[in-house]
Amino acid sequence: xxxxxxxxxxxxxxxxANSTLRxxxxxSVNNLQWFHQNPWGQLINLFYIPSGTxxxxxxSATTVATERYSLLYISSxxxxxxxxxxxxxxxxxxxxxxxxxxGTSLIVHP
Amino acid sequence: xTAVSQTPKYLVTQxxxxxxxxxxxxxxxxxxxxxxxxxxxxxxxxxxxxxxxxIINETVPNRFSPKSPDKAHLNLxxxxxxxxxxxxxxxxxxxxxxxxxxxxxxxxxxxx
Numbered sequence: 409x410x411x412x413x414x415x416x417x418x419x420x421x422x423x424x425a426n427s428t429l430r431x432x433x434x435x436s437v438n439n440l441q442w443f444h445q446n447p448w449g450q451l452i453n454l455f456y457i458p459s460g461t462x463x464x465x466x467x468s469a470t471t472v473a474t475e476r477y478s479l480l481y482i483s484s485x486x487x488x489x490x491x492x493x494x495x496x497x498x499x500x501x502x503x504x505x506x507x508x509x510x511g512t513s514l515i516v517h518p
Numbered sequence: 519x520t521a522v523s524q525t526p527k528y529l530v531t532q533x534x535x536x537x538x539x540x541x542x543x544x545x546x547x548x549x550x551x552x553x554x555x556x557x558x559x560x561x562x563x564x565x566x567x568x569x570x571x572x573i574i575n576e577t578v579p580n581r582f583s584p585k586s587p588d589k590a591h592l593n594l595x596x597x598x599x600x601x602x603x604x605x606x607x608x609x610x611x612x613x614x615x616x617x618x619x620x621x622x623x624x625x626x627x628x629x630x
Contacts, residue, residue, distance in 0.1 A: 441619060445559070449606065451621035492559055499563075505551070505574060506619070508561040 410435045412497050412509035420515045421485050429480040429512045431495030438498065440471050440478050441506055445492040454480070454493075485516045521545050524609050524622035531599055532630055539594045539625045541609030547618070549573075550592040552584060553608040555624070561608070567592050568614075599629045 411434035421427055433440070442454040455462050455469040457478065462469055466485075471478040482489055492513050496506030522543045531537050543550065551574075552564040565584040566574035572584070581597040592609060609622040 443619075443621075449624050449626075451608065451610075451624075453619050453621075456617055456619075494561065505563065505566055507563075511559050513559070 409499050410437070410497050410507055412495060412507055414493075414495055414509035414512050416512060417510070418513045418515075420517065423486060423516055423518050425485050425516075426481070426483045427485060427514070429482070429493050429514075431478040431480070431497075431509055433476050433478075433495075433497045436473060436476065440473075441496045442469055442478070442480050443494040443496065443508075444489075445494065445511070446488075447491055451494075482514075485514075487516045487518050490514055490516050522609055522611055522620050522622040524607075524625050526625060527623065528626050528628075530628045530630065533599055533601060535599050536595070536597045537599060537627070538596070539607055539609075539627075541592050541594070541622055543590055543609075543611040543620070545611055545613075545618070545620060547611035547613050547620070548589060549612050549614065550586065550589070551610045551612075552592065552594050553610060553621075555606040555608060557605070565592075565594075596627075599627075601629050603627060604629045 413432045415430050439458045445451045457469045457471045459473045466483045468481045492511040494511045496508045499507045549568045551566045567586045570586045583595045586592045606624045608624050612619045
């Protein structure tokens with residue numbers, strides 16, 4: 409099955425800083441998703457981004473499918489951005505059921 | 519209106535007991551899933567049902583049995599609970615395809 413690797417594993421920021429989270433995947437994919445798990449455990453779907461760039465407020469994501477990576481940008485971070493960010497790619501070719509990376513744990517200090 | 523709801527939110531039980539976790543979605547999605555999240559936050563799929571039919575059954579002990587009475591419900595029954603079953607279990611649903619993948623709020627299971 410596909411391997412999904414995320415970096416960095418941990419990240420600590422001061423409020424207002426920008427950051428980039430990376431997701432590498434071992435095979436070509438037809439979809440890629442980013443999720444945020446808040447400190448209370450709730451998992452929220454942030455982006456479905458098989459290729460190209462999308463923006464949602466202070467967050468944006470870019471997937472370069474040919475080079476097998478995706479980036480999540482967080483600008484002007486806020487304490488509410490804290491939590492774990494997961495990327496997920498399909499389990500196998502043609503599947504839409506995601507395999508999750510191990511996540512990037514983000515702490516934003518006030 | 520909660521889109522994917524799981525009950526209970528917390529479950530503390532003794533080794534050897536049998537317990538169930540319920541999941542319901544009101545999104546009209548065709549596919550439902552159970553994920554297990556371990557203490558290191560790793561999310562691993564356990565089961566997936568599409569329109570009440572099992573389509574994925576990962577390497578999960580047969581003490582775990584999913585049941586889908588209709589496409590809006592996917593329950594998880596666990597027999598003979600073991601200490602290693604302690605984890606957070608998430609239910610999720612999606613329409614056909616990768617869009618709108620929605621998780622429930624999780625059930626924290628602690629086996630003592």
